Amino acid sequence: MSLLSELTRAAVAQRAPDAVAVVPVGACEQHGPHLPLGTDLMVAEHVATAAAARLAGELDVVVAPSVAVGYSPHHVPIGATLTAGVVTLLTQLQEVCAGLTAAGFRRVFLLNGHGGNAELVVVAAREAGQTLRVRVGAGSYWVMAWDELIAAGAQDRGRLPGHAGAFETSLALALRPDLVVDPPHRPGTRFERNPAGYFGRYHVEQPDAMASGDGFSDDPSAGTAEDGRRYLDAVVTAVAAGLREFAGQV
Structure with a gap:
């Protein structure tokens, strides 16, 4: 596993044809x-990086610089939110793919970590693959690891993935507990299990759903670092398997 930003031009030219470039996409x-x-x-x-490390010795994975601002207009009314427009984000993702292809990569995977980007990374991958004539994949980590997360109990305490609720609070406590500030307790939070994946059978947009309230989907205080470590292990296992399949090694 390597970070693209830490490689020399010569190293990229040597490794790119046989490697998979992974682009983390967030918000x-x-x-x-x-x-x-x-x-x-985060x-x-x-x-x-963890999935790439797990594949060391069997698949060369190079992690590209991240796309840090995603599609988040539904969070703007609450505050402290940066957002890219649909066209802007699609263009940036396609141009990142084009740059990686020009550098010699023949396989690029957009790994998404934000719900608002879920459809857009798929569209960007489809367009980039058709235009550049290389293999481009895309997936949201919780969708790729849905079955593994269910088995790990990720729907037992709150929505999966939800927003800033028990699931994401658990992940943050496992990764950077120093950045988590007193998760609030909201007793009696109701949440529905989603047996059909992230979007279910269809998607309904509710423009005012995030415009009021406290900005989280379910009880953050139900999250624990122990749960977060278990969820992360499940996700890394599933994403590593997905990258192996994407690379054609299964």
């Missing part, structure tokens, strides 16, 4: 009163 947005704005990016970057 910079409010995550309740208790989690850092970069939670989604998790995506960790999963990318």
